Amino acid sequence: MEMFAEEADVWVGRQYGPYSIKELLGRGTVAHVYRAALRDGNEVALKVLTPFAEARQEIRSLFEQEFELMVRVEHPNVLKAMQAGVIAGTHYMEIEPINGETLWDRVQSSKAIALPESIAIVQQMCSALDHVHHQRIVHRDVKPSNILLDEEGDRAVLFDFGLAHDLDGPPPPEGRVYGSPMFLAPEQAVGGHVDGRTDLYSLGATLYRLVVGSAPFYGERNELLHAHVKLSPPDPRGAGVADDLAEIILRSMSKAPDDRFESGADFAAALATVQQADMKPRRRGLLGRIAGRSS
DSSP: OOOOOGGGGGGGTTTTTTTEEEEEEOOOOEEEEEEEEOOSSSEEEEEEEOOOHHTTTHHHHHHHHHHHHHHTTOOOOOOEEEEEEETTTEEEEEEEOOOOEHHHHHHHOOOOOOOHHHHHHHHHHHHHHHHHHHHEEOOOOOOGGGGEEETTTSSSEOOOOOEEETSSSSSOOOOOSSOOOOOHHHHHHTTTTOOOOHHHHHHHHHHHHHSSSSOOOOSSSHHHHHHHHHHOOGGGGTTTOHHHHHHHHHTTTTTGGGGGOHHHHHHHHHHHHHHHHHHOOHHHHHHHHHHOOOO
């Protein structure tokens, strides 16, 4: 069986090895994700490389590495990978099925995210990243579209380790920029050395998007890279964010890694002081503005 088709959804309802493909969950240039059932009736999510990706050795290698890293960093707030392999000449990965939506989908919808929920989501990501970093792995692509929220609303999950870097593995090509320009750290923007604090910058930029209602910077790719390296983000206090939370966000987005939080645990602990504080009137007013703002 060949998976080389122009439209990914033509495979819905067909058999792929032991998997019966039920539904297309998402499509991309590199991979498509399906809901699939095994012969015993259990359902899984199946990530399958596209023909474009399958034809490129570098992408195939990154896909294999992604599986290895996801298995290594098993954590409640990291998407679980069960197995991977090649069927009919196409690489696939069996991953945990989660019913829900990405954080990006959520912020783009009309549903407001209350401040306590925003903090809880980011704290869960702090926990996930703390564990990932203890495994000497840098995710390099932390952003709202790589965070899943389950339907029950009590679990946030980090996924897509396709750009992750193993600090104990070979160094990445010098000068190459990895990550999404809207949320990447200054050192990523110049193709420099990365470590766990790189991910914490991206998580801080994600928190900025949640509580301010807009990203720290906008523009074309090169404009965004320049902004992360040279410009300070607009002060969140200008959008009504309380002093303590604004200071946490700005610290997480410091240009120099040494000025950021040292670990996800430190970032989460700082957020816990905000979460436990009484909600100030201006903070409640901010939520109303976020609910009515589109970006």
